[in-house]
Amino acid sequence: MAGAVVRHYLTTCFMDSETTKCKISYSLHSHTRSLPLFHNKYETRRVVALMNGCEGDPKLPIGSIETRTLTAVPSPSKAMERLNVAIRDLKCNPPLTSGILRLQVPIEEQIEAIEWLHAQHDNLPRCFFSGRRSRANGNGSNLLMDIGNGNGDTSFTHNLVGAAGVGSAVFFQQLHPFSYHDWRSIKRFLSAKCPLIRAYGAIRFDATANISPEWKAFGSFYFMVPQVEFDELEGSSMLAITIAWDNALSWTWDEAIHSLETTMQQIASVVVKLKKEASGEPILSKTHVPNKTHWDLAVKKALQEINTSSSQLVKVVLARSSRILTATNIDPIAWLACLQVEGEDAYQFCLQPPNGPAFVGNTPERLFHRKWLSISSEALAATRARGESSDLDLQIEHDLLSSPKDHLEFTVVRENIQNKLEFEILSSLHPTPAVCGLPKEDARLFISETEMFDRGMYAGPVGWFGGGESEFAVGIRILEHWYTPEPG
Numbered sequence: 001m002a003g004a005v006v007r008h009y010l011t012t013c014f015m016d017s018e019t020t021k022c023k024i025s026y027s028l029h030s031h032t033r034s035l036p037l038f039h040n041k042y043e044t045r046r047v048v049a050l051m052n053g054c055e056g057d058p059k060l061p062i063g064s065i066e067t068r069t070l071t072a073v074p075s076p077s078k079a080m081e082r083l084n085v086a087i088r089d090l091k092c093n094p095p096l097t098s099g100i101l102r103l104q105v106p107i108e109e110q111i112e113a114i115e116w117l118h119a120q121h122d123n124l125p126r127c128f129f130s131g132r133r134s135r136a137n138g139n140g141s142n143l144l145m146d147i148g149n150g151n152g153d154t155s156f157t158h159n160l161v162g163a164a165g166v167g168s169a170v171f172f173q174q175l176h177p178f179s180y181h182d183w184r185s186i187k188r189f190l191s192a193k194c195p196l197i198r199a200y201g202a203i204r205f206d207a208t209a210n211i212s213p214e215w216k217a218f219g220s221f222y223f224m225v226p227q228v229e230f231d232e233l234e235g236s237s238m239l240a241i242t243i244a245w246d247n248a249l250s251w252t253w254d255e256a257i258h259s260l261e262t263t264m265q266q267i268a269s270v271v272v273k274l275k276k277e278a279s280g281e282p283i284l285s286k287t288h289v290p291n292k293t294h295w296d297l298a299v300k301k302a303l304q305e306i307n308t309s310s311s312q313l314v315k316v317v318l319a320r321s322s323r324i325l326t327a328t329n330i331d332p333i334a335w336l337a338c339l340q341v342e343g344e345d346a347y348q349f350c351l352q353p354p355n356g357p358a359f360v361g362n363t364p365e366r367l368f369h370r371k372w373l374s375i376s377s378e379a380l381a382a383t384r385a386r387g388e389s390s391d392l393d394l395q396i397e398h399d400l401l402s403s404p405k406d407h408l409e410f411t412v413v414r415e416n417i418q419n420k421l422e423f424e425i426l427s428s429l430h431p432t433p434a435v436c437g438l439p440k441e442d443a444r445l446f447i448s449e450t451e452m453f454d455r456g457m458y459a460g461p462v463g464w465f466g467g468g469e470s471e472f473a474v475g476i477r478i479l480e481h482w483y484t485p486e487p488g
Helices: 076-090 113-118 180-187 213-218 253-264 292-307 332-342 390-402 404-420 425-429 440-450
Strands: 003-016 021-025 035-039 065-069 098-107 126-130 144-146 157-174 199-203 221-233 236-246 283-289 315-326 347-352 358-363 366-371 374-376 461-465 469-474 478-484
Touching: 076 098, 076 236, 076 253, 113 126, 113 157, 113 221, 113 332, 126 199, 126 221, 126 332, 157 180, 157 199, 157 236, 157 253, 180 461, 199 347, 213 221, 221 253, 236 253, 292 315, 292 440, 315 440, 332 347, 332 358, 347 461, 358 461, 366 425
Parallel strands: 035 478, 065 098
Antiparallel strands: 003 021, 003 315, 003 478, 035 358, 098 236, 126 157, 126 347, 144 157, 157 221, 199 221, 199 461, 221 236, 283 315, 347 358, 366 374, 366 469, 461 469
């Protein structure tokens, strides 16, 4: 019998108010659908030699960073033909000892990036990131680009709606906590002159905690610059290839070209429309980690710590893992496409390293967005489940806005973000009080001592670095999945 084991996380928030100690409890379903982490426990994924950019010297600049735009074509298949010809031409012109080169072909049709990714084989590293679609009119974070036609004409601008990638031109991964050194290693391959060369990835919630087997492939952090990328634009699309090489990292131009050719042989150019309808999967069993007894003990421990006069802890957010066995396997990309329909005002993402699970999600919470010297963040706290009618929605909205408890929770998050924006962005904002607690280090220590499972990338930063722009969301609401194949 084929089946899937799905792990679902719930959170409970405990905090202290000025007048009384109170318990605030809510389900992760209260705002949007959950984030899945799909893990094929029995699948053997092919591993090829790749370049880990973290092993280089970040002080040494890359020899060249370049983007070339070829002439526009009417379809993905024509774009594939053009890129394959370009690869053959590149083999005849060996470049400098290090560099990164992106070749992109505009497509005269808007095709959804999630549908292109669904058409590809799942035996390669892959990634997907989509901004808030309802804000694509300029109020959101979508990238406004000049796209040339190959003849120097860049008179048309396009909003980037979503990006999907397979294969890894260069990846960045280590077991130690994400550091300034690692950030510089990533930035070494990026340039403001090439805004679509981006590193997509995620960082663990707690880099000091032991890594469990299901999160091993991610390390403490994992970022990738895709070899083959499909960009969905407003009114058009784009197919691109990226080649990265560095002789100092024992990854030569010839090796990079050969790796790209191997990936291109597996790329499907026929894209089929996805049915974005969630199918009800029969549930065979469900178990919780911790179980109710241990969960109640953790809740009691949290409240006792908060109410202790000598404790600095004001708020702590605990999580619970639920493992659900379904009768059939679940396609993570098809599931993510369904989440797009329900979460138009949210970020959708997928990240899957070699030999690892697919971490996918639909999160409403922005950690930060940086463009040049402009930085913005959001304070998101205190959520409610949607009502069954517009009248009930209005009543729930009124209750949320008039609740002293929820106002306190929101104030804690907002003031913490305002204070932290004066320091290093990523390390200071993560983790937010909405997913950890306050004070941050006290809450994180309490969580590590109390929770009985590894959060991994759950509640950690997920997003991308670019040359002049970066954006990260908070990876809240998560599921974890194992596929059990039929015997024989």
